[in-house]
Amino acid sequence: MPTSPHGREVTIKPCLVGAVLALVLTAIPFGLVAARALRPMQIFVVVGAAAITQVVVHLRYFLHLDLKPSSQTKLIALCFAAVVLFILVGGTLWIMFDLNYRR
């Protein structure tokens, strides 16, 4: 079994599974927007859900970030970045939309 510098087995299967899943998760939002098959608000929700799912697919199948001990340090760094992001992005949007409301 070919191994990466980190001793992990590297096969082609995760690439193919990830590619197919990502393709489907891209086709759905693009298709919905092209066809306008639902109300706009509903389409936004589906686009958002598909985006988040596709990010997870990329992390799992392309970046090999799973719940195993070998991925733990990267996962912790990712969660910390997510917390910082939540504060910064959430705070920015909150402040700017509040300012806009007050005019």
Place this chain on the structure above:
Amino acid sequence: MTDAVVTAGAGEETEAERALDERAYGFWIYLMSDAIIFALLLATFVVMSHNTADGPGGQTLFRLPHTFAKTMLLLASSTTFGFASVAIAAGQRRRALAWLSVTFLLGLGFVAMGISEFYGMAAAGAGPWRSGFLSAFFTLVGTHGTHVSVGLVWIVLLGCEVALRGLNPFVASRLCRLGLFWHFLDIVWIGIFSVVYLPAIL
């Protein structure tokens, strides 16, 4: 250092492997900081998304087929980079170079389409100077495109190293970090097309 990696028993982590692991982790931390930059650029865009200053908006400027093609190019390039990674791990130099070349061409297509889109918009008077919305758009998508372009240069440099010096644990480790960078950019693009292009076209 190479000998230590080769003669280590299965399951043992050598000094060398740990050093390479640390490099990948360090690069991952850089990617997290980059993720914060992109997220804030996205947030800025969202704040500015209605500030079109009586100029053209996304409805007029963005085209679905163009965006879909760019998305497919980048997704395909991520997949082919994955194939290259498999070849690198298996020590197959020719195959690795072939897949890296395909990845490069797909990425080049993506950047070319991006430049053509920017040029078209600027020529039609919808450049970054036109409105807050457009400033935010050009900054966000331009920063992403610049990252991809740097990635392309990196692919060429590592490709040359593989071609001239063959595969070894060091170049494999560098290619691993390039892979992290390349897949990360595809993840950022998911955010961009979901938040910038699709809602505007709808």
